[in-house]
Amino acid sequence: xxxxxxxxxxxxxxxxxxxxxxxxxxxxxxxxxxxxxxxxxxxxxxxxxxxxxxxxxxxxxxxxxxxxxxxxxxxxxxxxxxxxxxxxxxxxxxxxxxxxxxxxxxxxxxxxxxxx
Amino acid sequence: xxxxxxxxxxxxxxxxxxxxxxxxxxxxxxxxxxxxxxxxxxxxxxxxxxxxxxxxxxxxxxxxxxxxxxxxxxxxxxxxxxxxxxxxxxxxxxxxxxxxxxxxxxxxxxxxxx
Numbered sequence: 001x002x003x004x005x006x007x008x009x010x011x012x013x014x015x016x017x018x019x020x021x022x023x024x025x026x027x028x029x030x031x032x033x034x035x036x037x038x039x040x041x042x043x044x045x046x047x048x049x050x051x052x053x054x055x056x057x058x059x060x061x062x063x064x065x066x067x068x069x070x071x072x073x074x075x076x077x078x079x080x081x082x083x084x085x086x087x088x089x090x091x092x093x094x095x096x097x098x099x100x101x102x103x104x105x106x107x108x109x110x111x112x113x114x115x116x
Numbered sequence: 117x118x119x120x121x122x123x124x125x126x127x128x129x130x131x132x133x134x135x136x137x138x139x140x141x142x143x144x145x146x147x148x149x150x151x152x153x154x155x156x157x158x159x160x161x162x163x164x165x166x167x168x169x170x171x172x173x174x175x176x177x178x179x180x181x182x183x184x185x186x187x188x189x190x191x192x193x194x195x196x197x198x199x200x201x202x203x204x205x206x207x208x209x210x211x212x213x214x215x216x217x218x219x220x221x222x223x224x225x226x227x228x229x230x
Contacts, residue, residue, distance in 0.1 A: 033217075041154075041204055043220040056217050090159065104150050104210075105218060109159040 003027050004108035006091050012114045013081055021076045021111045023091030031055075031096060032074035033105060034066060037088040049074050050096075081115045088112050118143035118211040122221035129197055130229045137192040137224050139181075139207030149190040150208040150218065151181055160206065166190065177201070199230045 004025045013019050025032065033056075034046040048056035049068040063079045078085060092105035123138045141147065151163040164175025171183040181192045190207060207221040 035220075041223045041225075043160075043206065043223075045217050045219070048217060104148075104152075104162045104165050104208075106162075107152075107160040 002109075004091055004093055004106050006089075006108040006111050008111060009109065010112050010114075012116065015081055015083060015115055017081050018077070018079045019081060019113070020078070021089055021091075021113070023074045023076070023108055025072055025091075025093040025106070025108075027093055027095075027106060029093035029095050029106070030071045031094045032068065032071070033092040033094075034074065034076050035090045035092060035107075037090060037110070039087070043090070047074075047076075078113075081113075083115050086113055086115045118147065118209050118219050120207050120209050120219055120221035122205075122207050122224050124224045125222070126225045126227065128227045128229065131199055132196050135192070135194040135197050135201075135226070137205055137207075137226070139190045139192065139221060140188050141190065141207075141209040142188060143209060143211045146212045148210040148212075149181075149183060150210070151175065151179070151190075151192050152206045152208060152220075154204040154206065154223075156203065163192070163205075197226075197228050199228045202226060202228045 006023045031050045033048045035043050037043050046060050047066040052068045065077045068074045088110045090110045091108040094105045119142045121140045149166040152160040153163050154160050164173050166173050166183045174180045179194050183190050204223045206223045208218045210218045
């Protein structure tokens with residue numbers, strides 16, 4: 001019974017295409033995140049939503065657009081894909097905004113995006 | 117803004133050796149601290165966390181970490197490593213702010229020789 005699930009697990013696509021990655025959590029958490037892990041394993045936060053409201057929007061190209069239809073889902077849509085977008089994208093969730101509980105985040109298994 | 121430094125990029129040990137991975141953070145206020153592990157091809161899993169209280173925290177699989185506030189450090193330790201500990205280890209910090217977020221260090225790759 002996966003807590004944070006992402007689909008697809010692998011995504012290979014051509015430059016210029018538009019693609020979406022979906023994320024769902026069944027933990028009852030109200031905050032969700034997208035992180036990007038590059039080829040050097042560096043993890044960088046991209047977005048955070050709390051109860052469907054955007055609360056963190058890091059310096060990310062506006063080709064990336066998150067959408068949260070409800071607090072259990074946070075999808076990531078990417079327009080006009082570029083070679084540099086190739087990475088592993090991790091979804092995560094936490095209860096509240098995290099700091100006060102100190103519980104950390106629960107991560108999904110990642111989506112490996114390869115742009116060719 | 118907070119930041120995290122992991123000084124060891126790649127550590128190679130033999131089985132049964134002791135492990136210490138360094139982690140320093142920069143932030144002047146209250147923080148939560150974490151160590152996450154990422155086994156090859158898998159997602160990040162929480163090893164242990166420091167929220168408050170006893171600065172020596174114990175996590176899963178025999179790992180522990182010590183928070184030294186004066187040194188802004190949160191080093192990870194294990195007295196005797198196993199081959200199955202081969203993984204990438206990430207230190208992370210979450211600052212108490214209006215929009216808290218977990219910032220990760222660059223990771224330390226741990227390779228264990230059987």
